[in-house]
Amino acid sequence: xxxxxxxxxxxxxxxxxxxxxxxxxxxxxxxxxxxxxxxxxxxxxxxxxxxxxxxxxxxxxxxxxxxxxxxxxxxxxxxxxxxxxxxxxxxxxxxxxxxxxxxxxxxxxxxxxxxxxxxxxxxxxxxxxxxxxxxxxxxxxxxxxxxxxxxxxxxxxxxxxxxxxxxxxxxxxxxxxxxxxxxxxxxxxxxxxxxxxxxxxxxxxxxxxxxxxxxxxxxxxxxxxxxxxxxxxxxxxxxxxxxxxxxxxxxxxxxxxxxxxxxxxxxxxxxxxxxxxxxxxxxxxxxxxxxxxxxxxxxxxxxxxxxxxxxxxxxxxxxxxxxxxxxxxxxxxxxxxxxxxxxxxxxxxxxxxxxxxxxxxxxxxxxxxxxxxxxxxxxxxxxxxxxxxxxxxxxxxxxxxxxxxxxxxxxxxxxxxxxxxxxxxxxxxxxxxxxxx
Amino acid sequence: xxxxxxxxxxxxxxxxxxxxxxxxxxxxxxxxxxxxxxxxxxxxxxxxxxxxxxxxxxxxxxxxxxxxxxxxxxxxxxxxxxxxxxxxxxxxxxxxxxxxxxxxxxxxxxxxxxxxxxxxxxxxxxxxxxxxxxxxxxxxxxxxxxxxxxxxxxxxxxxxxxxxxxxxxxxxxxxxxxxxxxxxxxxxxxxxxxxxxxxxx
Ligand SMILES: Nc1nc2c(ncn2[C@@H]2O[C@H](COP(=O)(O)OP(=O)(O)OP(=O)(O)O)[C@@H](O)[C@H]2O)c(=O)[nH]1
Ligand SMILES: [Mg+2]
Numbered sequence: 228x229x230x231x232x233x234x235x236x237x238x239x240x241x242x243x244x245x246x247x248x249x250x251x252x253x254x255x256x257x258x259x260x261x262x263x264x265x266x267x268x269x270x271x272x273x274x275x276x277x278x279x280x281x282x283x284x285x286x287x288x289x290x291x292x293x294x295x296x297x298x299x300x301x302x303x304x305x306x307x308x309x310x311x312x313x314x315x316x317x318x319x320x321x322x323x324x325x326x327x328x329x330x331x332x333x334x335x336x337x338x339x340x341x342x343x344x345x346x347x348x349x350x351x352x353x354x355x356x357x358x359x360x361x362x363x364x365x366x367x368x369x370x371x372x373x374x375x376x377x378x379x380x381x382x383x384x385x386x387x388x389x390x391x392x393x394x395x396x397x398x399x400x401x402x403x404x405x406x407x408x409x410x411x412x413x414x415x416x417x418x419x420x421x422x423x424x425x426x427x428x429x430x431x432x433x434x435x436x437x438x439x440x441x442x443x444x445x446x447x448x449x450x451x452x453x454x455x456x457x458x459x460x461x462x463x464x465x466x467x468x469x470x471x472x473x474x475x476x477x478x479x480x481x482x483x484x485x486x487x488x489x490x491x492x493x494x495x496x497x498x499x500x501x502x503x504x505x506x507x508x509x510x511x512x513x514x515x516x517x518x519x520x521x522x523x524x525x526x527x528x529x530x531x532x533x534x535x536x537x538x539x540x541x542x543x544x545x546x547x548x549x550x551x552x553x554x555x556x557x558x559x560x561x562x563x564x565x566x567x568x569x570x571x572x573x574x575x576x577x578x579x580x581x582x583x584x585x586x587x588x589x590x591x592x593x594x595x596x597x598x599x600x601x602x603x604x605x606x607x608x609x610x611x612x613x614x615x616x617x618x619x620x621x622x623x624x625x626x627x628x629x630x631x632x633x634x635x636x637x638x639x640x641x642x643x644x645x646x647x648x649x650x651x652x653x654x655x656x657x658x659x660x661x662x663x664x
Numbered sequence: 665x666x667x668x669x670x671x672x673x674x675x676x677x678x679x680x681x682x683x684x685x686x687x688x689x690x691x692x693x694x695x696x697x698x699x700x701x702x703x704x705x706x707x708x709x710x711x712x713x714x715x716x717x718x719x720x721x722x723x724x725x726x727x728x729x730x731x732x733x734x735x736x737x738x739x740x741x742x743x744x745x746x747x748x749x750x751x752x753x754x755x756x757x758x759x760x761x762x763x764x765x766x767x768x769x770x771x772x773x774x775x776x777x778x779x780x781x782x783x784x785x786x787x788x789x790x791x792x793x794x795x796x797x798x799x800x801x802x803x804x805x806x807x808x809x810x811x812x813x814x815x816x817x818x819x820x821x822x823x824x825x826x827x828x829x830x831x832x833x834x835x836x837x838x839x840x841x842x843x844x845x846x847x848x849x850x851x852x853x854x855x856x857x858x859x860x861x862x863x864x865x
Contacts, residue, residue, distance in 0.1 A: 247686050247776070248746055433797045434832075435858050442731050443857035447850045450703065450728040554709055605709065613725070 235314060238264065242281070242307050245288065245300065254289035258282065273328040277310040280335045298338050306331045449638055506582055509535065509552075513574050520559055520567065528556040544598045548581035551605050558612060565619070566612045573608050577601055668860070674735045677856050678759055679849075682784050683766035684776035685717070685745030688805040691839035692766060693722050693742055696849060699842070700726070718744040731857070738853060745780065754787045762799035762856035764848055766839070767826060769806045771815040774825065781826055795830065799855035802827055802834035803848045808841050 241257040268274040580597040667676040681689040722742040743753040767777040837844030
């Protein structure tokens with residue numbers, strides 16, 4: 228296999244590059260590296276099947292770009308790993324190798340079915356992933372391979388139009404910046420706000436080398452101090468895992484409760500099997516919040532968002548809407564009494580936009596507008612939340628300040644006093660010198 | 665341009681994490697957000713596509729406290745690193761006060777680091793800003809990969825490639841493990857505040 232070693236390394240590099248960036252160049256390079264291997268392995272069916280799967284996935288990813296199904300991007304290195312094992316592992320017998328390749332092909336077929344399901348619509352037959360041709364190893368037989376359907380084209384158009392419109396807007400914003408006249412604030416950028424305004428002064432910052440700012444340093448030291456907050460990556464992972472475990476426990480709990488009642492286990496919902504994303508449950512949860520926000524509702528909201536998010540990773544606006552709903556929900560979990568009405572309205576508004584963008588094929592401008600409005604609304608909402616939090620902290624400093632915060636404030640005050648004292652001493656010292664001379 | 669509101673006694677500072685795709689910008693912010701959750705009190709927003717790529721930007725507002733009676737409000741942003749999103753990157757850079765350039769130590773990313781830094785300089789120019797003047801810190805990220813036998817660039821090579829002319833502070837770190845993440849942020853805030861100092865007094 229020594230002759231193949233180098234070429235397979237090229238292939239490996241080409242696949243790794245996709246991890247970083249999906250560009251035409253990277254994808255074409257993948258196709259290029261496959262060709263010589265096909266010739267070299269002529270007649271070796273298992274190897275050819277792997278190559279074919281890699282090639283087909285590559286073409287699909289090139290076409291779909293960042294909208295490609297995440298599993299397609301994950302499958303690519305998987306299939307390569309199989310190929311590498313089959314080539315390099317001399318101790319493995321042929322039967323085992325074929326099993327390995329078959330497993331890879333099965334994964335590919337599963338993905339293909341998923342994609343077909345995801346896109347299954349009346350009159351819609353196009354297959355984003357072409358079928359692998361029949362070969363010695365049982366390769367999948369492709370379902371329909373028609374051309375683009377109307378919906379296909381519409382979706383494509385919409386995406387392109389949105390992208391195009393965004394780019395225009397961005398360009399305008401960016402070039403506004405150079406114009407001397409006051410440019411309108413970009414709607415797409417959230418901002419804590421409150422500082423800019425008639426009283427605000429803009430300061431253009433220039434780097435100052437070799438200077439120190441002890442007050443700033445001590446504030447930073449205080450804020451970023453490690454007291455009790457130490458956090459390592461192992462803990463971070465552990466936290467994630469516990470979190471996941473918690474969710475599972477809840478699910479199990481619910482199933483068990485149901486078991487007791489109905490004596491019949493409810494099978495867990497298989498999300499992947501769903502053809503269409505359904506936001507009915509989300510609608511109910513948000514609707515119910517109007518009558519009162521409870522911990523249970525918030526938990527349901529978080530869970531629903533988490534599961535919906537996985538189903539629709541490739542739709543920018545939908546992701547944005549879900550992110551915002553998720554963020555507002557998390558805010559309510561931690562501060563259930565701050566900006567409640569505003570948050571409720573925000574949830575409803577963004578939900579409406581989400582539902583709208585999922586179920587209607589509105590003219591493209593609407594989606595773009597609600598996308599931008601959502602970002603803008605989020606900024607406003609955020610501003611309000613921060614203001615209310617600050618107001619509350621100011622009104623009831625004793626009760627609001629945690630011991631930790633109190634300690635921090637004390638430290639800052641102490642430092643400022645120290646600083647003053649130092650300055651005072653310096654003045655006295657200077658006066659002394661002046662007097663003496 | 666930072667904003668200073670004398671009446672409200674507030675200072676608003678915008679820090680942007682910039683760098684090549686998959687270099688670890690979002691991971692930096694994630695770490696800060698997790699570690700200081702209780703102090704930050706507000707929500708981090710990030711808009712990602714699958715595979716955790718930043719689509720528009722991540723946004724994390726942090727109020728660090730007062731200096732000379734001024735509330736210091738820091739806004740942390742990341743840009744999307746993928747080449748095709750330069751319009752977004754330009755937009756995010758608008759009004760930036762300080763930059764952390766997150767470079768990837770992996771040998772294979774050498775070219776991407778260089779290209780990204782060059783483009784950053786150009787993008788800054790389009791906002792009438794100068795990479796040689798704005799507060800800037802470099803972070804050489806993913807040093808933890810050296811234990812996994814992945815070919816990395818040396819610090820000297822990184823310095824040669826990226827910092828020979830700029831001559832700004834740099835940190836070798838691991839956003840994933842949290843090594844030098846906080847130090848990087850402290851440094852850039854501190855540099856930015858130093859440039860602000862005259863206004864604060
Ligand atoms: N080993 C290692 N991996 C890291 C480190 N920092 C980030 N990563 C990984 O690199 C990948 C990309 O990290 P991100 O933080 O999403 O990168 P980014 O710069 O935000 O990427 P874009 O949003 O595409 O511009 C993720 O899988 C991270 O876990 C690090 O210090 N060490
Ligand atoms: Mg990112």
